[in-house]
Amino acid sequence: MLRFGVLGAGRIGKVHARTIAASGKAKVAYLADALPKAAADLAAEVGARVASVEDIIKAKDVDAILIATPTPFHAEQIEAGSNAGKPVLCEKPVSLSVERIEQCLKVVEKNKTTLMIGFNRRFDPSFAALQKRLRDGAVGSVEMATIISRDPGPPPMDYVKLSGGLFRDMMIHDLDLARFLVGEEFTVVNALGASLVDKAIGAAGDVDTAAVHMQTASGKICVITNSRRATYGYDQRIEVHGSKGMLRAGNIHNTTVELANGEGFREDPILNFFTERYGQAYANEVLTFIDAVTNGKTVAPSGFDGLQAQKLADAATLSWQTGAPVKVS
């Protein structure tokens, strides 16, 4: 039984702690949160004990650390976990600064410890199956990927101001998915953005509507479009076109019930937001980490994947700001 120390008992910390507790292969030994009540409530639910971040990281009866604290704490907590010789599963992003990520990855590399980053979309059953068929050659050589990701509505302004901007906060998931699907590094990024949903987002120096075109050195292209609004729910679709055909994965509806009448055919709404849409993906992600640590397997997505996605997000932000394509090393 792998014994976890979970740092952060907020929205995503709860999701992960519940998966660990239900896994039958691991347990939440300790939980920490800056808010004592948040820690106590979740600890009671999953059968854990409450302790401080520092005590959890050095505890002899903790085998692995799951980091679900706010982004500014990730890099230092990864380093502390690694310095204690513990494998770490950390929520995205490692940091909003590429330099800070590089510094953090050096510590992990020096200690030769395991670090996995929570890019959950790789573990969505449909997206994972699509990527496997791509790698098995179902559509030949990949030529073009299209990723559409729209939130049902914009987050609160307090969140927007601290988020690092749409490209680093929201599109980072799609940038990682693009690398996962295309299987090559992107060398040039071209971005457009606007505040069409809420002018206050534009006034805060951010965008709520964005499109990015990226290309690899061999010429493969990816197009990502993001919006902070979709009147019909959390719109999550991907399509990959190759030399021998096309693979696509669409939205998941609340039920498979369809109404047909003289006005046409009507399906139920799509799953409304990330905890519902990616519930299975979050669970598969944590179970993959447990399996990797227990059985000595390599983890993915790694810290390097976290770094590459952040570089693309920085390039997209710069391209939007300057109106020019940005090269990525």
Ligand SMILES: NC(=O)c1ccc[n+]([C@@H]2O[C@H](COP(=O)([O-])OP(=O)(O)OC[C@H]3O[C@@H](n4cnc5c(N)ncnc54)[C@H](O)[C@@H]3O)[C@@H](O)[C@H]2O)c1
């Ligand atoms: N992969 C995904 O789809 C996904 C989804 C949501 C959030 N996230 C990421 O997860 C992280 C947490 O997001 P959230 O939405 O759960 O936030 P949240 O605010 O709901 O939860 C964060 C929790 O951490 C606690 N906290 C704050 N500082 C702390 C510290 N120093 N030590 C211990 N606990 C501390 C807070 O009290 C809070 O309970 C963010 O980095 C975010 O980017 C990822």
